[in-house]
Amino acid sequence: MGFLLNTRVGQLIVAVVLFAAVVAALLLIAKATDGVRERVRRPAMVAIFAGPALLLLALGLIYPFFRTVWMSFMDARSQSYVGFANYVDALTVPSNLIGFRNTFLWVILTPLLSTGIGLVYAVLIDKSRFEKVAKAMLFLPMAISFVGAGIIWKFVYEYKGAGQQQIGALNAVIDALGLEPVRFLQDAPANTIFLILVLVWIEAGFAMVILSASIKAVPEDIIEAARLDGASPWQLFWRITIPSIRPSLVVVLTTISIATLKIFDITRTMTGAKFDTQVLANLMYDQSFTFGNNGLGSAMAVFIFLLVVPLVIFNIRQMAKNREVRG
């Protein structure tokens, strides 16, 4: 008994067995219910198959959603109503405003840069002999956690004072060029840009895979026709390729924007949100779990939600449209 509760493997075994037992029990009940008359069977089946998931969603997403909205209008310990005070705080206190400013920078730059790089790369390696390997190289960072990527790049950005031997790859290059080493992560406002590049490094592979498939789907006869009409490669790219893959471009851009709005791990690992690198999601975490201010933390969560909603709606509408076009 002790082994099961006091060791990690024990807990794992208990969990898996427990969970298998619950699922087995549900399915056994379902099997027994299969025999009863239709009026009882129908609702019972729905309850058995969909019930557990719906129950968890109600408990873990729907109720928390309303609770968080409510808390954002309450004080730090959720005891008295404070109106919009938390929202005013969020939008007026300078340290919070830095978070908004940086998040804005992140959301503008990350999608544009990753999509741009992904598109250029997809075009360049298309139909080359090494296409498969080349794609894997760009896509690989997607497998790595934000924390892992943060450490990888912190090492690349590592700074040692002038005169010392640089162990960070970037400062070593700068040193070799005879320039002063740069404090990539400490000096604001450029440090936010260097953090953004880490996310670009991760997301470019995603953009590349989607856009590459989309480029391959452009009908060959359209391009052939345009070429016969004397279009230059440049014109072909801007007038045929780009308009043809526009739906995919929009989806990639919005998808990366949504992910960027919630960025948390990179800032936390690389700078700890110091040196003016604060972002919204990290503000939310700090306020709620470090400073115990549930009111302001909840208001930050609501801000993230409000910023995500239009992007998601736009994204879904675009995809519905894509589907119609495709038939």
Place this chain on the structure above:
Amino acid sequence: MTAAVTDVDSSTQAADAAMGGGPRGSAATSARRMLGNRIGSAIALVIAVLWTVPTFGLFLSSLRPERQIKGTGWWTIFANPGLTLENYEQVLGGSSSTNLSQYFMNSLVICIPATLLPLALAIMAAYAFSVLEWRGRDVVFVGVFALQIVPLQMALIPLLRFFNDTGAGSVLLYLPLWIAHTIFALPLAIFLLHNFMSEVPRDLVEAARIDGAGHVAVFFRIMLPLMMPAIASFAIFQFLWVWNDLLVGLTFSGGQRLIQPLTAALAALTGDRGQDWHLLTAGAFVSIVIPLVVFFSLQRYFVRGLLAGSVKG
């Protein structure tokens, strides 16, 4: 979570076409011509190098002795030769403050149930939303789909408080982590699996029903086998998502280092001992080795899974 998702069918094809290198591609060929083949290849090469060298540098550094990592760059390996496994010995078996092996175990213990549980619940729910017929089904399904819009951040405090109030984690320490990951995975999982299940021809189900098969039989004999590729893709995606997650791991471990995942331990190590590159490089590599193995061995499913759920959370 949302997004690329809606188009899972096409993104699945995209994954196949994209990673396999499709048969045609005249649009790109002509665009490449405009850049000139030489310059184009050079640009592609530079990008490819920028995208792989940092990871390689980290890996090589993790094999260098502490004094050398701290004093010289990894590219000087030929001038300062010497490879060692000491760093790995220290992060996998050294003194307790720098030993990451228990966090590695934590990550596994968190990941396995946090993958199986949402998968099983979502497959069952998908069955209810695609095969079973009941009033209000479509409305509820749209509701589940809409939940993808809610950012994780909106759910953290109330859900954490619920676990604390009910003492959910007092016997099974990891329970809050398992449940939280399950909940956050469900909307996407149900949506994706429902889409796959809806594509199974209705005649197949009808025929089995007429032959007297109950729902459980249809579920096991028809749906599950046909769904295996979709299930594998989602399982891989969810496993990696949980493995790489920091936010949920930090929040629902309640700050207890005892049960924190590897990512949280690494983030803490970066904060406390930011200059100990011999530990950070080896530790980071230990944390990315599992995703890398999955990447190289199951690339096809991996890409599908990632594309299907690229914006969860």
